[in-house]
Amino acid sequence: MATWPYPAKKEWCLMSPRLTDWSLALAAVLAFMTGVVSLVSGLPQEWFIFVLHGIVGLWLLLLLWGKLQRVWPRLIHPRRWDRRTIYALLALLLVTLALGSGIWWVGGGAWYFAGFNLLNWHIVLGFVLSAAVVFHMLARAKRLRKRDIAGRRRVLHFSALLLGSAAFWPAQQLAERALDELVSAGDTLEATLDCTGGFYSTQLWRGIRIGRLLDYAALHTNAHYVSFISVTSYRWSLPLEEAHTALLATHLNEEPLSHEHGFPLRLVAPGRRGFEWVKWITHIEVLTSPDPGQVLSIFTSSFTDVGRGK
Numbered sequence: 001m002a003t004w005p006y007p008a009k010k011e012w013c014l015m016s017p018r019l020t021d022w023s024l025a026l027a028a029v030l031a032f033m034t035g036v037v038s039l040v041s042g043l044p045q046e047w048f049i050f051v052l053h054g055i056v057g058l059w060l061l062l063l064l065w066g067k068l069q070r071v072w073p074r075l076i077h078p079r080r081w082d083r084r085t086i087y088a089l090l091a092l093l094l095v096t097l098a099l100g101s102g103i104w105w106v107g108g109g110a111w112y113f114a115g116f117n118l119l120n121w122h123i124v125l126g127f128v129l130s131a132a133v134v135f136h137m138l139a140r141a142k143r144l145r146k147r148d149i150a151g152r153r154r155v156l157h158f159s160a161l162l163l164g165s166a167a168f169w170p171a172q173q174l175a176e177r178a179l180d181e182l183v184s185a186g187d188t189l190e191a192t193l194d195c196t197g198g199f200y201s202t203q204l205w206r207g208i209r210i211g212r213l214l215d216y217a218a219l220h221t222n223a224h225y226v227s228f229i230s231v232t233s234y235r236w237s238l239p240l241e242e243a244h245t246a247l248l249a250t251h252l253n254e255e256p257l258s259h260e261h262g263f264p265l266r267l268v269a270p271g272r273r274g275f276e277w278v279k280w281i282t283h284i285e286v287l288t289s290p291d292p293g294q295v296l297s298i299f300t301s302s303f304t305d306v307g308r309g310k
């Protein structure tokens with residue numbers, strides 16, 4: 001029997017390789033079927049199709065984690081590379097993109113590539129992946145033996161994986177509801193944006209008062225600044241006290257923020273100059289000391305088209 005020059009990791013998973021692979025195939029088939037059905041499901045009472053698709057997707061993710069640990073040594077050791085390695089890498093990329101696009105979409109992702117949104121890409125990748133799984137099974141599948149499914153610990157582990165993915169679903173839904181609540185918050189503020197470049201404009205902003213947002217977080221006693229970081233890495237910070245009264249805006253004059261004015265989130269900081277009202281916020285960080293680098297971030301951000309809001 002060959003011994004590999006690295007320690008064998010035997011205990012990573014109690015599922016036999018074959019059971020993992022067959023479960024993956026089953027999950028892929030279920031994902032494909034629920035996915036196709038969900039394409040034509042539009043009635044409220046068909047909600048369970050979407051739930052099922054989500055659960056199956058998460059199950060796939062957990063199973064893949066197991067499979068990946070098994071094949072990882074073969075992927076990273078050049079000595080073990082062969083023609084199949086390239087297929088394995090392509091498959092890994094495909095799976096990552098297919099699952100990632102679905103999860104990101106459900107999480108509210110609004111990313112476009114080549115004119116298609118995440119859901120469009122998820123559907124295309126799902127079809128390609130399903131075809132690839134069928135080919136892979138035809139070429140490489142090994143029969144499931146009795147010892148692959150026998151044994152109390154194996155059965156327990158198998159069920160735990162399945163239950164784990166089912167439990168993810170309500171957790172994800174709760175997180176999303178909390179997020180929706182934040183976004184539909186009703187704090188309003190009339191404030192004047194005063195640009196150093198020479199224009200000013202008084203508008204009604206709506207969103208969540210940052211003090212309320214901070215109440216959700218357990219702040220360190222040394223927290224002194226709140227930094228607002230935009231997708232272009234343009235950032236600015238406010239002292240904690242002041243940040244409490246500022247607004248993280250989602251709406252301008254009761255309309256959802258346009259891209260131009262900072263969708264999805266922008267800072268409304270009354271009494272501060274326009275350049276401090278960070279647009280296109282994706283991160284908020286609480287700092288213990290001032291952030292001198294933020295000044296530079298404003299200049300470097302404008303080197304790119306995105307940074308200039310194009």
Ligand SMILES: Nc1nc2c(c(=O)[nH]1)N[C@H]1C(S)=C(S)[C@@H](COP(=O)(O)O)O[C@H]1N2
Nearest residue numbers: 195230234260261274275277278279280307
């Ligand atoms: N991320 C980011 N936020 C930004 C800017 C920017 O270039 N990038 N420009 C600032 C400047 S200089 C001003 S005056 C206001 C303009 O906001 P408005 O486009 O909603 O009028 O946004 C500020 N927020």
Ligand SMILES: [Mo]
Nearest residue numbers: 195196274275
């Ligand atoms: Mo400005």
